[in-house]
Amino acid sequence: MKPKVLLDKVGFWCATAVTSAALMLSIAPMTASAVNIPTEVTELGKDTYKKYCSPCHGEEGKGDGPLARSMLPKPRDFTRGAYKFRTTPSGSLPTDEDIYRTISYGVPNSTMIPWDILTEEQRVSVIPVLKSFSEAFEVRKPDAPVTVGLPLRPTERALTEGKKIYEEKLECWKCHGVEGRGDGPSAAEQEDDFGFPIKPFDFTTGKFKGGNSAQDVYLRFTTGLNGTPMPSFAKELTDEERWCLTYYVMSLIKPEETKK
Amino acid sequence: MKLIYILSILFAFLCCNLISSKDILADNKYSEIEVPDGGTIIGNVKYMGELAAVGLNLYRGWELSDTSKLNSEKLVFSKVNNGLKNAVVSLKDITQGKKTIIPPVHPIIDQQNNNFIPHTIAIVSGTTVDFLNGDEQMHNIHTRSARNQPFNLGTTYKQRISKTFDYPEIIKLTCDLHKNAYAWIVVLDHPYFDTTDRNGYFEICDIPPGTYTFQVWHEELGNLEKEVTVRPKETTTIEFVYSQN
Numbered sequence: 001m002k003p004k005v006l007l008d009k010v011g012f013w014c015a016t017a018v019t020s021a022a023l024m025l026s027i028a029p030m031t032a033s034a035v036n037i038p039t040e041v042t043e044l045g046k047d048t049y050k051k052y053c054s055p056c057h058g059e060e061g062k063g064d065g066p067l068a069r070s071m072l073p074k075p076r077d078f079t080r081g082a083y084k085f086r087t088t089p090s091g092s093l094p095t096d097e098d099i100y101r102t103i104s105y106g107v108p109n110s111t112m113i114p115w116d117i118l119t120e121e122q123r124v125s126v127i128p129v130l131k132s133f134s135e136a137f138e139v140r141k142p143d144a145p146v147t148v149g150l151p152l153r154p155t156e157r158a159l160t161e162g163k164k165i166y167e168e169k170l171e172c173w174k175c176h177g178v179e180g181r182g183d184g185p186s187a188a189e190q191e192d193d194f195g196f197p198i199k200p201f202d203f204t205t206g207k208f209k210g211g212n213s214a215q216d217v218y219l220r221f222t223t224g225l226n227g228t229p230m231p232s233f234a235k236e237l238t239d240e241e242r243w244c245l246t247y248y249v250m251s252l253i254k255p256e257e258t259k260k
Numbered sequence: 261m262k263l264i265y266i267l268s269i270l271f272a273f274l275c276c277n278l279i280s281s282k283d284i285l286a287d288n289k290y291s292e293i294e295v296p297d298g299g300t301i302i303g304n305v306k307y308m309g310e311l312a313a314v315g316l317n318l319y320r321g322w323e324l325s326d327t328s329k330l331n332s333e334k335l336v337f338s339k340v341n342n343g344l345k346n347a348v349v350s351l352k353d354i355t356q357g358k359k360t361i362i363p364p365v366h367p368i369i370d371q372q373n374n375n376f377i378p379h380t381i382a383i384v385s386g387t388t389v390d391f392l393n394g395d396e397q398m399h400n401i402h403t404r405s406a407r408n409q410p411f412n413l414g415t416t417y418k419q420r421i422s423k424t425f426d427y428p429e430i431i432k433l434t435c436d437l438h439k440n441a442y443a444w445i446v447v448l449d450h451p452y453f454d455t456t457d458r459n460g461y462f463e464i465c466d467i468p469p470g471t472y473t474f475q476v477w478h479e480e481l482g483n484l485e486k487e488v489t490v491r492p493k494e495t496t497t498i499e500f501v502y503s504q505n
Contacts (some may be wrong), residue, residue, distance in 0.1 A: 080406065091403075091411035140409060170414060171398040174437055186437050216291050224412050229436035231400035231414035235421060 037096045037124045042134050045125035052118065053126060056111065061133030063194075073110050074196055077203035082193060082227030083134030085210040089147035090224040095142050099127050101211075108207040137255030146222055148215055149239035154247040162248025165241060170233055172221075172249075178250030193227040201204070206253035218246045262303040290450040291356045297492035298358065305460045305476055305500045307311035307344040309336040333442075334377055335478050336458070343460020344502065346380040348446045350453035351467065352485065356464045360451045366390040366422060369433070371399045371415070376433060376443030380479070382455045385447050388424040393417055398437065405431045408447070412436075430477065444479055457470055476500045 050059070054181070054247045056075035058064040063077030083094040085102050103123050106114035115123055133139040149242070152158055166172045175190065177183040180203030206212065210220050224232030224243060237245065336345040362384065370377045372394040383389065393399050393415040402412040407427040415421060425431070428449040435441045446453075454462035469492045476484045481502045488498055 010289065063431060082410070090413055091409045128272065136406065139407065143409075189439055190436060224414075226410070226412070229400070229402065229412070231402070231412045231436070233414045236414065236416055 006035050018118055025220045035097075035100060035124055036099060037127055039128060042125055044122065044127045045127075048118065048122045049126045049129045052115070052122075060129075061130065067111075067250060071111055072196065073198065074194065075112070078130050078133040079135075081134040081140075084225040084228060085220075086223050086226065087219055088143045088223060089146055089234060091226060092143040092223075095145060096127050099122060099130060103127075105211065107209050108234065109205070109209060118123055126207070146219070146234075148218055149199065149243075151214060152240055152243035152247075154243075158244045158247050159251055161241065161254060162244035162246070162251075165237070165245045166248050170236060170245075175229070176203060180204055180249070190229045192229070198202075198228055203249055203252040204254040206255075214243070217249055218242055221245065221249075270490040274313045277349075289355055290360070292359045293356045293468070295466050295468050297469060299469055299490035299492055300463065300465040300495040301467065301474070301488060301490060301498060302461070302495060303349070303462045303500065304341070305344045305347045305349065305456050305462065305478075305501065307335070307343045307460075307481070308342060308501055308503045309481075311335065313455055333375075333440075336379075338459045341459055343456065343458070344478065344481075345456055345458045346378075346444075347456045347460070347462075347476050347481075347500075348382045348453060349379065349462045349464065349476050349500075350382070350472060351450070351464070352473040352474060352475040354450050354467075358451060360384050360386075362386045362388075368392060369445075370394050371401075371435065371441070374399075374435075374438040375441045375486065376435075378443070380444045380446070380455055382446040382448060382453045383394065383425060383454075384451050385426055385428055385449050386424065387447075388422050389445065391415065391421045391423065393419050395426050399435050399441075400437060402434045402436055403431050405429055435447055446477065467472065474498065474500075 056065045061078035086094040182200045182202035269322045370392040431445045
């Protein structure tokens with residue numbers, strides 16, 4: 001399709017989205033095999049956790065470290081095995097690579113920073129420690145990651161289709177608002193599985209917690225965010241419809257507000 | 261001879277270890293046997309708490325009074341006999357008995373008029389439940405189960421989602437878009453249970469003769485227990501009474 005079919009307003013965002021998605025797809029298997037994630041808890045892992053993570057996540061991973069008190073969103077309570085950012089289906093445990101990804105990239109809009117000040121060896125060493133906090137990892141295994149089809153082109157038609165899904169078919173606006181500002185009619189009453197209030201994501205900010213690529217956005221509504229009201233829409237959409245919705249959601253980003 | 265003796269003890273010990281560790285993983289203490297002379301327990305679960313008196317409004321005849329509407333899903337009881345609906349009666353710690361039949365036709369929980377119907381179901385582990393959406397709008401089904409894999413799935417009109425529950429657990433279903441809507445799935449690891457009907461009645465049959473602890477679970481009123489002796493090929497009537505609120 002020719003560039004002129006792209007909407008001016010969103011063309012740039014979608015173009016970056018597609019390139020980064022393409023990049024992600026091509027590098028994902030590489031990073032997965034390149035990092036060697038230990039399966040057993042090591043001394044290095046325990047030390048790293050104690051020093052860098054426990055002030056927020058707590059000695060026993062309950063999300064109740066000394067710094068956690070006045071924090072919102074709360075540091076993750078690892079004891080239930082409920083991880084938000086995954087490539088696996090709703091309710092499933094995350095893969096080790098999913099956890100590694102969050103530790104390395106952090107969670108924007110929260111106090112969870114990208115832990116790139118640590119060495120790769122330190123970052124992978126804490127993964128078995130986090131898992132050891134939850135019985136869930138003993139009784140269940142993570143499901144296989146969902147398949148992400150090849151990205152569609154972000155055409156005008158795709159956006160119209162995406163808008164229809166957002167506004168009519170799946171009614172995302174009820175939580176996220178018609179303009180995506182996280183102010184839908186059901187937004188105010190949302191709380192997470194731990195009983196803390198939680199806001200539906202404001203898409204206009206553009207700083208997605210789970211990553212800014214089209215594939216990241218695609219994965220978020222396909223797998224849902226465990227432990228939060230954000231559901232998984234696993235069966236409702238075809239792969240093509242998913243990309244349409246992805247592009248529409250990304251078109252709600254307001255570049256002026258991202259710069260702030 | 262002595263050696264064989266010691267070896268057999270060791271072997272028995274090893275077996276015990278194996279079995280017990282398997283138990284923890286499989287959670288399956290129940291074994292199936294023939295029950296040729298099983299007995300039946302029928303009974304009634306009653307609610308006699310404070311609200312029961314309020315519920316009986318003589319001026320309004322048999323109409324539902326406002327109070328019972330207010331507490332509608334939480335506490336549903338019959339005004340005729342105070343029978344409590346949506347309580348789950350089961351045998352506690354039963355280790356062997358009749359064959360477990362996993363229903364080939366999946367039990368259904370439907371979302372209608374922003375509510376889950378039925379409100380409480382009891383199933384045996386391994387059962388698949390179908391979730392439907394009968395409303396022309398979006399809902400989600402959100403569980404926080406620990407043993408069974410939890411899920412939070414969006415559903416659209418006429419959508420059918422099937423989920424299998426493999427481990428005994430009491431699971432609450434909620435919808436984040438309609439905060440008042442919720443339902444319960446009680447998963448048990450044996451087939452001896454029943455959910456009370458709108459008059460509080462239940463029936464459990466083919467129980468191997470013996471003395472058992474019967475248990476009732478209700479979302480608001482909690483648990484009650486009672487020891488009951490089941491006699492071969494006989495029907496015994498029992499009653500449970502919740503007298504608190």
